[in-house]
Amino acid sequence: MTFRLPVSFRLLSSLRTAVRSRAMSIKVGDPLPDAQVFDGSPENQISVKDVFGSEKGILFGVPGAFTPGCTKTHLPGYVSQADDLKSRGVKVIACISVNDAFVMNEWGKCHGADGKVRMLADPTGNFVKVISLYPSGHILLVITTYFVFMFSLIVEGGKVKAINVEEDGTGLTCSLAANILSQL
Numbered sequence: 001m002t003f004r005l006p007v008s009f010r011l012l013s014s015l016r017t018a019v020r021s022r023a024m025s026i027k028v029g030d031p032l033p034d035a036q037v038f039d040g041s042p043e044n045q046i047s048v049k050d051v052f053g054s055e056k057g058i059l060f061g062v063p064g065a066f067t068p069g070c071t072k073t074h075l076p077g078y079v080s081q082a083d084d085l086k087s088r089g090v091k092v093i094a095c096i097s098v099n100d101a102f103v104m105n106e107w108g109k110c111h112g113a114d115g116k117v118r119m120l121a122d123p124t125g126n127f128v129k130v131i132s133l134y135p136s137g138h139i140l141l142v143i144t145t146y147f148v149f150m151f152s153l154i155v156e157g158g159k160v161k162a163i164n165v166e167e168d169g170t171g172l173t174c175s176l177a178a179n180i181l182s183q184l
Contacts, residue, residue, distance in 0.1 A: 025132040026153075030160050032059075035127040037120045038101035048096070048127055051118065052155045057092030058085065058180055060152040061128070065099045065107035069172050074150065075111050077177035082116035085177065088184040092155075094118040098125050150175045154183060 026033070032049045039046050048059070060078060062070040078085075078093055085093060093116065097104060101121040108119035122128060152175040154162040162183050164174040173179065 025130070026160060026163070028160055028163060031158050032153075032155055032160065033127065033130040035122075035130045037096060037122045037127055038104075039118060039120055040101060040105055042101050044101070046120075048120070049158060051094055051120065052092050052158065054157050055091035056089050056154075056156045057094065058090055058152060058154055059094050059096060060150075060175055060180075061096045062150055063097065065097055065103045070097075070150075071107075071111075073172050074176065075107070075113065075117065079111050079113050079116050081177040081181065084181060085184070088181070090184065092118065094120050096120040096122050096127060098122050098128060152176075152180055154180065 032052060034047045034049045036045050037048055037051075038044060039051070051057075052059070058078070060074065062074050064070065075095060078095065082093055095104075095108075095113070095117050097120075099107075099121055100123045104119040104121040108114065108117065113119055120127075150166040150172070152164045153160050164179060164183075166173065166175055
């Protein structure tokens with residue numbers, strides 16, 4: 001008897017392989033894209049590019065608010081190390097995820113992010129599409145639940161200075177605050 005995985009699991013496995021092999025379209029030296037996201041509420045739409053302006057900053061991306069690794073390690077690390085990062089010249093620290101603005105806002109409140117980390121919502125995947133962090137042509141539900149890579153960018157003068165993408169898309173190593181501190 002042969003065991004066959006459910007179609008949905010096989011689809012997710014094949015899409016995960018596609019994501020692993022896909023390179024980011026954004027490169028060191030490129031300007032931040034002018035992708036529209038939400039900051040705090042659905043009424044406050046802003047360009048990722050405008051969030052940073054010409055300031056030195058960090059943008060880190062996670063697959064979802066309230067997910068285990070993101071909630072226990074990723075966001076808390078940036079909140080707790082915000083002062084250290086800012087002492088090294090960082091003016092803006094922002095977290096982006098493919099959640100809606102209400103979820104991002106509440107997640108930030110749960111972790112005391114106010115005044116430390118801006119919580120950006122990318123519910124339609126505008127930003128992750130531009131930097132190619134998911135396989136094109138797939139529905140957002142799949143993107144939000146499984147395929148957005150964890151990453152971090154160091155930004156300065158509106159341009160990307162460093163890119164860190166977790167190799168397996170889900171790890172907690174190179175995109176964490178401690179790694180960014182070592183790069184500043």
